[in-house]
Amino acid sequence: MKISIIGSGYVGLVSGAGLAEAGHNVVCMDVDANRIAALQLGKSPIYEPGLEEMLVDNARRGHLAFTTSLEAAVNHARALLIAVGTPPSEDGSADLGHVLAAATGIGRILSKPLLVIVKSTVPVGTCDRVRAAIQKEIDLRGEKAAFSVASNPEFLAEGHAIKDFMQPSRIICGVEDEQSEDLLREIYAPFNRNHEKMLFMDVRSSELTKYSANAMLATKISLMNELAGIAERVGADIEQVRKGIGSDPRIGYAFIYAGPGYGGSCFPKDVRALSHTAREHGCEARILGAVEHVNNRQKTHLYAMLDRNFNTELQGKCIAIWGLSFKPNTDDMREAPSRVLIDALLESGVTVRAHDPEAMDVAMNIYSGNQNFSVHADQYDAAIGADALVLVTEWKLYWIPDYEKLAANMRQKVLVDGRNIWSQETALKHGFTCHAIGRQSIG
Numbered sequence: 001m002k003i004s005i006i007g008s009g010y011v012g013l014v015s016g017a018g019l020a021e022a023g024h025n026v027v028c029m030d031v032d033a034n035r036i037a038a039l040q041l042g043k044s045p046i047y048e049p050g051l052e053e054m055l056v057d058n059a060r061r062g063h064l065a066f067t068t069s070l071e072a073a074v075n076h077a078r079a080l081l082i083a084v085g086t087p088p089s090e091d092g093s094a095d096l097g098h099v100l101a102a103a104t105g106i107g108r109i110l111s112k113p114l115l116v117i118v119k120s121t122v123p124v125g126t127c128d129r130v131r132a133a134i135q136k137e138i139d140l141r142g143e144k145a146a147f148s149v150a151s152n153p154e155f156l157a158e159g160h161a162i163k164d165f166m167q168p169s170r171i172i173c174g175v176e177d178e179q180s181e182d183l184l185r186e187i188y189a190p191f192n193r194n195h196e197k198m199l200f201m202d203v204r205s206s207e208l209t210k211y212s213a214n215a216m217l218a219t220k221i222s223l224m225n226e227l228a229g230i231a232e233r234v235g236a237d238i239e240q241v242r243k244g245i246g247s248d249p250r251i252g253y254a255f256i257y258a259g260p261g262y263g264g265s266c267f268p269k270d271v272r273a274l275s276h277t278a279r280e281h282g283c284e285a286r287i288l289g290a291v292e293h294v295n296n297r298q299k300t301h302l303y304a305m306l307d308r309n310f311n312t313e314l315q316g317k318c319i320a321i322w323g324l325s326f327k328p329n330t331d332d333m334r335e336a337p338s339r340v341l342i343d344a345l346l347e348s349g350v351t352v353r354a355h356d357p358e359a360m361d362v363a364m365n366i367y368s369g370n371q372n373f374s375v376h377a378d379q380y381d382a383a384i385g386a387d388a389l390v391l392v393t394e395w396k397l398y399w400i401p402d403y404e405k406l407a408a409n410m411r412q413k414v415l416v417d418g419r420n421i422w423s424q425e426t427a428l429k430h431g432f433t434c435h436a437i438g439r440q441s442i443g
């Protein structure tokens with residue numbers, strides 16, 4: 001099928017590459033000319049394992065093209081996915097400016113049948129607004145064009161986005177007519193062979209399903225972090241507790257790790273946007289409010305641990321940080337816990353030496369001009385002269401540190417494990433003081 005995608009970011013590019021790989025003929029469009037120019041040269045503007053190769057391969061085979069022309073994208077497509085950003089507004093609601101601009105643009109061009117599929121995460125009722133915006137422009141032109149709007153939220157997770165897209169656990173579709181269902185079935189047939197993964201529902205339920213999924217996951221994380229805080233105070237170990245509760249099949253092991261708080265481009269903004277939607281409709285979303293509150297507090301926890309270790313005398317210290325991205329296998333630092341920590345340290349007159357396998361360029365853009373912040377190509381170089389080393393993001397290369405090398409490089413032997421993955425016993429043998437989330441400090 002001829003498919004166009006408006007918005008070539010994480011979701012747009014992964015969807016574009018995946019649909020092209022499955023045999024569709026895809027055009028990815030974006031308003032960012034630099035992004036499109038890079039893509040035309042075979043460069044992915046984002047780091048996502050396997051993505052660049054897939055984009056290049058499919059472009060070479062003629063299944064995938066990139067453009068800044070909305071007209072070319074609309075004219076190409078039988079089905080068109082809107083995958084532009086929905087960033088948070090000041091009041092926490094989702095900013096639909098990009099989505100509605102795309103819809104208006106489509107309406108100005110549309111002259112043949114089209115299925116418009118909203119893939120961006122959007123509040124309930126947005127598909128109605130997209131339909132109205134397109135129709136308004138068609139009416140203004142005094143023309144007629146048959147189109148439908150469907151909701152098809154995306155559930156990929158950065159870091160393993162290609163696998164999530166190619167082997168989805170479910171494909172949620174909100175439709176208003178049978179033809180839309182048929183077209184969506186045709187689009188996703190190559191991803192739906194093993195067993196039925198497509199779940200059709202009304203458009204509003206589909207829009208709410210996406211927010212509900214993220215709200216549920218964020219709630220698990222905040223609850224674990226709250227329990228970790230209690231564990232620290234009462235002399236328990238959250239890792240033991242995690243295993244103890246995960247073994248209950250009603251709870252399960254997935255997504256119950258204590259840590260420095262959730263970040264990224266989705267959970268924080270989606271929890272806020274759902275709270276806002278609830279408020280708009282006269283519901284008070286108390287649990288969602290608490291989830292966000294606990295998360296914001298948790299993001300300050302690593303700093304608090306350092307502050308306590310150094311008896312509130314952090315000024316003039318040097319702190320090494322391993323892991324800057326909000327999670328492993330991405331260079332995305334949007335709302336990353338590392339940023340809250342780094343900001344607080346720099347504010348306190350601390351020198352920060354950081355390492356990350358992929359996000360150091362992004363970090364240098366954020367902290368450019370701050371002489372107290374530096375990145376280092378080697379993770380152990382980042383620890384040279386450090387008074388403490390903090391693990392913020394659990395990239396695999398940080399899992400088994402060379403404690404001898406760290407001991408030789410660091411000025412003081414203090415470790416803060418923000419992911420509870422280091423062996424405290426081994427670190428202790430090398431003379432380190434160890435702090436971890438929801439566990440008792442040792443050394």
Ligand SMILES: NC(=O)c1ccc[n+]([C@@H]2O[C@H](COP(=O)([O-])OP(=O)(O)OC[C@H]3O[C@@H](n4cnc5c(N)ncnc54)[C@H](O)[C@@H]3O)[C@@H](O)[C@H]2O)c1
Pocket residue numbers: 006007008009010011012029030031032035083084085086098099101102119120121122154155156157158265266
């Ligand atoms: N990143 C994720 O892990 C993820 C997962 C599931 C859902 N989502 C949702 O998908 C949507 C997109 O997220 P993302 O992370 O891919 O965003 P992104 O910021 O990486 O990419 C969005 C792209 O849209 C482009 N754009 C903006 N306005 C445009 C317009 N009018 N026409 C054409 N292009 C335009 C931007 O230039 C940008 O390249 C959001 O609603 C997000 O919540 C994201």
